[in-house]
Structure formats: structure tokens, C-alpha cells
Amino acid sequence: MGRVTERRKVIRIRDGAVSTRPDTLVAEEPLEIRLNGKPLAITMRTPGDDFALAAGFLVSEGVLAEQGDLQNIVYCAGATVDGSNTYNVVDVKTAPGVRVPDITLERNVYTTSSCGLCGKASLDAVRTTARWPIA
Numbered sequence: 058m059g060r061v062t063e064r065r066k067v068i069r070i071r072d073g074a075v076s077t078r079p080d081t082l083v084a085e086e087p088l089e090i091r092l093n094g095k096p097l098a099i100t101m102r103t104p105g106d107d108f109a110l111a112a113g114f115l116v117s118e119g120v121l122a123e124q125g126d127l128q129n130i131v132y133c134a135g136a137t138v139d140g141s142n143t144y145n146v147v148d149v150k151t152a153p154g155v156r157v158p159d160i161t162l163e164r165n166v167y168t169t170s171s172c173g174l175c176g177k178a179s180l181d182a183v184r185t186t187a188r189w190p191i192a
Contacts, residue, residue, distance in 0.1 A: 060084055061103055090114060091133065091148040092157065104144065107132075111147045119158055120151070128152045 067080045089099045090111045102110060108130040115121045133146040151157060
């Protein structure tokens with residue numbers, strides 16, 4: 058799983074002088090939420106309580122009404138092209154007999170993360186190469 062913080066070299070500008078120094082930054086990674094194997098939403102988050110985030114999201118969308126509606130939540134292995142597990146994709150399985158609302162059929166659910174990837178239906182849809190180095 059991704060780390061919650063990362064050490065990175067940053068540029069510091071103080072009184073007109075520019076220098077570089079290491080700093081601790083909060084990590085942010087995408088999380089794709091699948092429902093019964095189908096991509097539903099993608100959002101950005103600090104890695105950590107991914108299962109609680111996914112379950113809470115589905116409660117807010119009306120998919121889960123009570124604890125018994127949830128069968129399990131698992132990380133999807135092999136979620137990348139090279140087959141490695143980034144722990145950035147979770148699949149929420151509903152209990153047998155739970156009627157899933159129509160939001161899961163073909164809708165790309167909007168989640169706010171303020172980074173421009175909201176509304177994408179899968180991680181593959183946001184994989185782009187940045188024009189500049191991030192740090």
C-alpha cells in the first residue's frame with residue numbers, strides 16, 4: 058500500500074533566494090471503487106482507511122443501507138498493466154439478494170477531489186504522462 062507521507066526535494070523561495078531542501082509531504086493517490094466487479098467511481102485520497110471510504114461512499118449513494126448489505130471489500134490484485142498490486146482499486150461485493158440501484162449501470166459517479174480526474178470511471182482513463190516533473 059502507498060505510504061501516507063513521502064520525503065521529497067522541494068524548492069524554497071525566501072526573501073528572493075531560491076534553494077532546495079527535503080520536506081515531508083502528504084501522499085495522495087487515486088482510489089477506484091468497483092461495485093460487484095464493475096468500475097463505479099474514482100477519487101483521490103491519502104492512503105489508509107480505503108475500505109471505510111468505499112463503504113461510506115456507497116452508503117451515501119444509497120447502495121448500502123445497512124451492514125448486512127455488504128458481503129466484503131477486497132483490494133484488486135493485478136490492477137496494473139504489469140500485474141502488480143498498487144492497493145488503489147477496491148471491489149465492494151454486496152450480499153446476495155441486495156438490489157443495487159441503477160447508479161451502477163453506466164453512470165460515472167462524480168466525486169470531488171479538486172484535481173481534474175473526478176468522474177473518470179477507471180484508473181486507466183486517467184493514466185497520462187505529466188509534461189513536467191512533479192517535484
